[in-house]
Amino acid sequence: MEQEEKGYFEYGFQYWSRNNFIVEDGVIKVNRASKPSLLEIVQKAKEFGIETPILIRFPHLIDRQMNKIYTTFQKAIEKEKYQGRFQAVFPLKVNQYSGFLNEFLRYAPKYGYGLEAGSKAELLLAISMNSHKAPITVNGFKDREMIELGFLATQMGHNVTLIIESLSELKDIITISKRFPKIPNIGIRIRLYSYGSGTWAKSGGIDSKFGLTATEIIQALRLLKQENYITFFKMLHFHIGSQIASIYTVQKALREAGQIYGELKKMGAKYLNKINIGGGLGVDYGQHKSRIDRNYTTEEFASTVVKIIKEVTDEKGIENPSIYAEFGRFVSANHAVLITSVLELYTQDYRENHLFLKERNNPQVIRILKEIYKKVDSQLDEDEILELLHETIQHVDSIETLFRLGYLDLQDRANIEILGQMIIKKILSILDKNELVEHDSLLHKIEERYLINFSIFQSIPDFWGLGQTFPIIPIHHLDKKAVRPASIWDITCDSDGEIEFDEKAPLFLHDIDLTTKPYYIGFFMVGAYQDTLGMRHNLFDRPSEIIVDVDEVGFSIRDSKVSKSLTDILSEIGYSYDEIYNKLREQINNISPLSSQDRDNIFLCIKKYFNMTNYLNRDEVWD
Numbered sequence: 001m002e003q004e005e006k007g008y009f010e011y012g013f014q015y016w017s018r019n020n021f022i023v024e025d026g027v028i029k030v031n032r033a034s035k036p037s038l039l040e041i042v043q044k045a046k047e048f049g050i051e052t053p054i055l056i057r058f059p060h061l062i063d064r065q066m067n068k069i070y071t072t073f074q075k076a077i078e079k080e081k082y083q084g085r086f087q088a089v090f091p092l093k094v095n096q097y098s099g100f101l102n103e104f105l106r107y108a109p110k111y112g113y114g115l116e117a118g119s120k121a122e123l124l125l126a127i128s129m130n131s132h133k134a135p136i137t138v139n140g141f142k143d144r145e146m147i148e149l150g151f152l153a154t155q156m157g158h159n160v161t162l163i164i165e166s167l168s169e170l171k172d173i174i175t176i177s178k179r180f181p182k183i184p185n186i187g188i189r190i191r192l193y194s195y196g197s198g199t200w201a202k203s204g205g206i207d208s209k210f211g212l213t214a215t216e217i218i219q220a221l222r223l224l225k226q227e228n229y230i231t232f233f234k235m236l237h238f239h240i241g242s243q244i245a246s247i248y249t250v251q252k253a254l255r256e257a258g259q260i261y262g263e264l265k266k267m268g269a270k271y272l273n274k275i276n277i278g279g280g281l282g283v284d285y286g287q288h289k290s291r292i293d294r295n296y297t298t299e300e301f302a303s304t305v306v307k308i309i310k311e312v313t314d315e316k317g318i319e320n321p322s323i324y325a326e327f328g329r330f331v332s333a334n335h336a337v338l339i340t341s342v343l344e345l346y347t348q349d350y351r352e353n354h355l356f357l358k359e360r361n362n363p364q365v366i367r368i369l370k371e372i373y374k375k376v377d378s379q380l381d382e383d384e385i386l387e388l389l390h391e392t393i394q395h396v397d398s399i400e401t402l403f404r405l406g407y408l409d410l411q412d413r414a415n416i417e418i419l420g421q422m423i424i425k426k427i428l429s430i431l432d433k434n435e436l437v438e439h440d441s442l443l444h445k446i447e448e449r450y451l452i453n454f455s456i457f458q459s460i461p462d463f464w465g466l467g468q469t470f471p472i473i474p475i476h477h478l479d480k481k482a483v484r485p486a487s488i489w490d491i492t493c494d495s496d497g498e499i500e501f502d503e504k505a506p507l508f509l510h511d512i513d514l515t516t517k518p519y520y521i522g523f524f525m526v527g528a529y530q531d532t533l534g535m536r537h538n539l540f541d542r543p544s545e546i547i548v549d550v551d552e553v554g555f556s557i558r559d560s561k562v563s564k565s566l567t568d569i570l571s572e573i574g575y576s577y578d579e580i581y582n583k584l585r586e587q588i589n590n591i592s593p594l595s596s597q598d599r600d601n602i603f604l605c606i607k608k609y610f611n612m613t614n615y616l617n618r619d620e621v622w623d
């Protein structure tokens with residue numbers, strides 16, 4: 001109960017936060033060592049001239065996830081007396097940004113953690129950044145150059161596995177191999193009947209874009225034998241989709257893959273000794289019980305994998321293979337938080353101080369509503385309150401017609417809207433959810449629109465593209481209960497840039513006065529895919545970002561990148577600074593009459609704009 005008052009339950013910390021963040025003294029703190037609050041971190045960043053929106057990366061949370069993966073699989077292996085090893089590689093497509101990857105790589109050697117690449121650029125990155133002993137797996141469609149790059153990496157001493165997506169890739173590998181003394185490992189991606197469930201179900205299944213069919217697998221094996229390459233065929237790979245919702249799909253896929261593995265061994269793939277289970281280990285984004293993302297824990301996932309592969313291979317009397325995994329979302333989602341400020345509350349005008357009743361001739365409805373407002377009181381019993389509520393709603397609903405027909409003027413309309421809101425809010429503060437059938441629809445009626453300084457398309461593109469939600473929480477004021485049902489508007493000129501209030505998974509924010517102080521909102525778990533999928537709608541580029549280390553003494557901002565300036569943004573899409581400057585100069589020169597002093601002032605002013613970021617600059621009001 002006490003925790004509930006502190007804002008814990010309202011924002012579902014118990015579902016998503018994994019104790020990475022806690023609430024103390026009304027603010028969200030990083031739950032590590034000196035426990036700095038997110039607010040302190042934002043304020044410190046401001047001292048360095050970095051304004052919201054800010055993406056904060058916490059490297060320790062990357063380490064925590066890697067550690068979780070390794071210890072959990074290690075435990076499962078010991079428990080099941082599994083004979084093979086566990087090995088993880090990070091799939092670069094999930095986050096290739098240096099702000100993430102450099103931090104990941106600081107911890108990777110501790111676990112022998114490798115990398116997975118799915119394109120030439122990613123492979124180049126993997127080869128240059130990976131420590132030599134850790135494995136590199138290569139997925140995706142490959143041209144000869146990409147295959148050659150894999151060979152070159154092998155000559156340099158990297159432990160590379162080229163996983164083929166088609167027979168022609170295998171043929172290319174064989175051709176190219178004639179020119180190199182060392183040959184990389186070869187893997188085959190298989191097409192399973194099984195596929196994941198939920199938002200990301202498409203990457204698996206018999207109709208999926210990826211993997212070899214049964215016939216192709218047999219052909220590949222024949223080719224490998226024929227060309228004497230069977231010694232290099234080491235890995236069987238599948239990936240049933242991201243954010244796997246149900247453990248049953250994992251079980252099915254593993255049994256199916258295990259069968260194929262056993263068959264291939266029987267058919268002469270003597271050196272095959274690794275099963276690569278792909279990614280898909282889910283994370284918990286949900287803030288509500290109704291939005292639980294997965295029906296398993298990480299422990300159950302690991303023990304399911306280990307147990308089934310053991311069962312299938314033991315049954316067939318073959319050695320337990322090494323288990324490779326390519327978890328991406330699980331490693332990177334937690335580490336990044338976007339913090340930004342609310343710019344405006346859009347329906348705040350429905351307050352008593354905006355009520356301007358006329359001296360006389362207020363319409364009848366207004367008199368009635370005023371009386372209802374006075375009558376609503378906690379002394380009344382439930383039925384009486386409900387009756388007043390229904391009366392109010394009926395009156396408020398009638399204004400549309402009355403206004404259209406000219407019986408009400410604009411002032412009357414405003415007054416009625418305000419009175420209606422005041423009554424509903426008062427009733428909601430007295431009756432609780434269980435006593436009120438129309439509770440949820442009333443929340444919609446008093447919903448507040450929070451205009452927030454960020455772009456959904458840039459910072460949480462998966463919300464736009466797939467409806468994926470992320471935990472959204474004010475980072476302060478959590479000692480007060482938030483009561484406003486909130487929908488969120490971003491600053492793009494696109495009506496999709498909105499997170500609507502959802503009564504099934506409601507978001508409440510504070511009723512806050514923004515004239516004197518900022519109100520900061522955090523978007524959590526945005527570290528997987530969002531960095532790289534983010535798009536520049538309305539030219540809102542990547543927000544500023546900082547890397548924050550937390551230790552016993554405090555915290556430090558190790559690295560920072562300010563969001564791009566207007567000139568940089570424009571130059572990236574093909575306009576040079578000079579071109580824009582000269583065009584503006586010409587137009588300014590044509591303003592007449594204008595003193596040369598004024599002209600210079602305009603230039604100075606415009607030059608200043610060139611260096612600003614594209615996000616709204618409201619913070620100085622609060623400084």
Ligand SMILES: *Cc1c(COP(=O)(O)O)cnc(C)c1O
Pocket residue numbers: 091093094139239241242243278279280281326327328329330
């Ligand atoms: C995307 C992808 C992954 C990562 O999936 P997550 O759900 O992020 O763990 C792993 N392997 C392959 C082949 C992929 O395409």
